[in-house]
Amino acid sequence: MDAPVSFVLNGKSVTVQSPRDRMLVWVLRDELGLTGTKVGCEAGLCGACTVLVNFEALPSCSTTLGDVAGKSVLTIEGLARGGKLDPVQKAFQDHHAFQCGYCTSGMILTAWAFLKKKPKASRAEIVEAMEGNLCRCGAHVRILEAVESVGKAMGGAR
């Protein structure tokens, strides 16, 4: 049996007993009960399972538990603080930047990581940043508006 793996999840230290090669998405959903991270393709093609590892957006379906040992993992459940939505969540809520909602966690976290790096982004840069995330309902135009609005509020966006 592998040695337990510790990492910081949504600001709290956790230790899990799963094998190191178990995919993070299953550790989160199955072992830790955090189901906001969705399973869409299991191949890193759709972005539904995106989480932040040391603030970098990664597909948790293609990231192993071993990969995040000692690192910080942020999931959609960890974004709101003290009952207050994160500005990116709020923008998605206000713009109705979703329909079925299945891609939404991944969209929000991808946008969050991008805005942290580059709040002053152009529309073309936002498009490029979001390109790896699929939305089947066609909420794209609103997602772009939502992300742009957060950038603007952060004093960014041209």
Place this chain on the structure above:
Amino acid sequence: MKRRSFLQGVGAGALTLFFTGPAGAAPIVPTRPGAYPEDFNAFLKISADGRVGCFVGKTEIGQGAMTVLAMLVAEELELDPAQVDMLMGDTDLCPWDLPTGGSLTMWQTAPVLRGAAAEARAVLLGMASKALGAPVASLALKDGAIWVKSAPKRRTTFGELVKGQKMERHLGKVKPKPLAECTVIGRRVPRKDALPKVTGAAKYAGDLRFPGTLHACVLRPPAHGLVLATADTAAAERVPGVRIVRDGAFLAVLHPQPDTARKALALVKGTFEGTEPDVDDGRIYQYLLDKAAPGQRVVSSRGDLAAGEKRAATVVEGEYRNAYESHATLEPHTSVAKWEEGRMTVWSCTQSPFVLRDEVATALKLGQDKVRIIAQFVGGGFGGKLVGPGAVEAARIAQKIPGVPIQVAWNREEDLFLDGYRPAAVVKIRSGLDAARGGITFWDSIVAGVSQGEAEFPYEMQATRYQAPAVPGLHPLKIGAWRAPNAHTNAFARESQLDALAAKAGVDPVTLRRRLINDARVLRLLDLAVETFGWDPAPGPTGRGIGLACGAWRQGFVVALAEVRVDKSTGKVRAQRFLEAVDVGLVVNPDGARQQVEGAITMCIGQALSEEIRFKGGRILDKNFDTYLLPRFSAIPRIQVVFPDNPGMPTQGIGEPPVVPVAAALANAVFDATGARVTQVPFTPERVLEALKRVPAK
């Protein structure tokens, strides 16, 4: 938001109110399948504290039914939609309803629900009148309180009046409020599902966490037409915790962990027998024509085609095709089933709780009353979740293991393999235009693969014939209803054909439509679209890359205008700008309706440009999103949506109509840009290059 409702108490507060009923709750009014109940208590319950619960057999698939239905209840009862708790898609608690598809919610369910709320309002006012000793006309109503207008201190509340009981008085049909008095309809209302969806709290079927759940992975044949013959499960069974369920050709590997179940399934060695269909994605169109041709069947016929052809100055013969296309919902089919005390409960991602109940009951040979479906948030439907084969699989396994919840969550490969696709189809049209370029003298159409559904549009045509051979088992692959079924195939053919006629006759495509449209409402819609988008009349191809197409779904009409750029060296089409003018009658939730239109346009950019199920025999070659190409952010044009003011017409529903003309508008824009007519959906870069080769040199 403070929630104190009768629906409270399950799960994490405000976010889980819908779909989670009070434990042991029974329907207040028994309902009969196949008919809406006449008693408004079946739809509405007022709790002791005055909150209003609304029970509907529809599901929230992203289309916003939860919000717009709450708006109607709020309208009649003078509440804010946030004060209405929605409980949807539970066959034990909700009154029978039709599937959540076909744009039926606003067309069929909404008037019934609004009528129920109107009657409840009248009953509540009557009760208040008695309690307050004042005539109904003297009462005012707002936010769950009723008071005497001239003496506001003489007041009561819904909760005090009803005390959580069923309301016994009935008034029959009560007219809803006149539109002039409506304050909720037409307003931008926050989506009720926004908070759970942006926080990750929304529960989809795969998110339910029942202790002791076993995850089941079903062994699939490598190709359609094949079934399991023998299976060696020895290696899989050596994985600790694995259980095998075998029932004839059905074999599933079960494990408490979903990923371990999947890995163990890969250890099963199966042999398969049967015959694959002898066709592939290239030969499918001739296959359909060959199989369908002997069964020619005239659906409708009017006027003298031969005489019409003689009058024609311009004749065009066209053949239009579309490939099999997957629903490809981002949430693959997922269900959890539990067999307990002779009753099957299935939590599922379904568009049709009541149809699924019958599907499960039939498959398991159970009485309808022995099955309960509890719909969850659905991660996209588009017609793909009108049926629930995965739910039936879960139930089948659950019946063998009483008391243990069984989850069946298809992976992407299974979802693409087992989906009921939008049918591949071929439409052949021969038609002619008179010398004045204002009249279609004849229109002769035959379709193989789909029906002639919505093939006609309010265009004046002198002689028409529509044929659709009905051949049972025509398709080699499983087909299903895909958002605006038949209609989008037929609109692609019709609108491409009209565009070709216009170009050949040298007439501007908008001008031709203006001359043909014989319905004042559609003509106004065309004008609205053209004025908003901007259009300088000129016969195509103009090089501008602008295309027009019209579409219908029931009495909902759409005019679409597309602007594209075509890279002639690669054949790649990029939609730059897309407008739809949509007339579906009264728009109850303008922002929700707009979302549906934006979504349809976006989705159908994939339909038109990239989505195609490739297959060889029974093998589906597309196994994931690396080859099955959904539109990504870089493919999305600037989108404009306009609704004409048409409050006098009942709401027609908005899910399907905006889908109908998208591919045709894009194809016509490609023609306008290049002079090349693309006749096969999707028009991939390869097909565009082929079409460009056929353009005669000037």
